Amino acid sequence: MAKTAHTVSTEGFSSENHVRDFELTIDATGESGPDTLEVLIADYASCYVPALRVASEQRGADDLGEVAIDVTGELNDDDKLESIHFDVEVDADLDDDTATAIVERANELCKVHDALKESLYAEVDL
Numbered sequence: 001m002a003k004t005a006h007t008v009s010t011e012g013f014s015s016e017n018h019v020r021d022f023e024l025t026i027d028a029t030g031e032s033g034p035d036t037l038e039v040l041i042a043d044y045a046s047c048y049v050p051a052l053r054v055a056s057e058q059r060g061a062d063d064l065g066e067v068a069i070d071v072t073g074e075l076n077d078d079d080k081l082e083s084i085h086f087d088v089e090v091d092a093d094l095d096d097d098t099a100t101a102i103v104e105r106a107n108e109l110c111k112v113h114d115a116l117k118e119s120l121y122a123e124v125d126l
Contacts, residue, residue: 037073037081044122045069045086047112052088052126055105061098065091071122084122099126 009015013028025033034042049067056064068089076082094102103124107113113121 037075040081041071041073041084044084044110044112044116045071047110048086048088048106048122048124051106051110051113052090052102054109055102056092058105059098059101061094061102062092081120084120086122086124088124088126090126094126102126 004019006018007015008018014032015026017024017026024039026036026039027033028036030038048069052067053064056062066089070087070089072085072087073081074083074085103126106124107121
């Protein structure tokens with residue numbers, strides 16, 4: 001199995017991306033859509049949500065309820081990602097040990113986490 005996307009840029013720094021029946025405009029300048037790094041950190045958080053839910057079930061915690069992730073991607077002097085931080089809020093009341101176990105398992109499950117170089121793994125506060 002393979003994942004595919006078709007990306008076209010007719011001019012400038014904006015690209016139309018087609019994934020199955022979906023379209024997404026990504027603009028390196030951020031003028032006509034989210035920029036490439038914003039899309040990357042949003043993808044990471046979007047992948048982390050189901051990883052947290054599955055990890056919670058596997059670690060015997062209650063349903064997490066609503067999950068909200070505020071993502072910060074710090075840039076270096078070359079405007080490249082230097083670090084990523086997730087501030088995660090859930091409805092469930094978790095003790096520190098359970099939260100740590102859930103985060104450790106979510107890191108194992110998240111496919112975007114797996115695809116990033118280790119220096120860009122998100123620091124997660126749950």
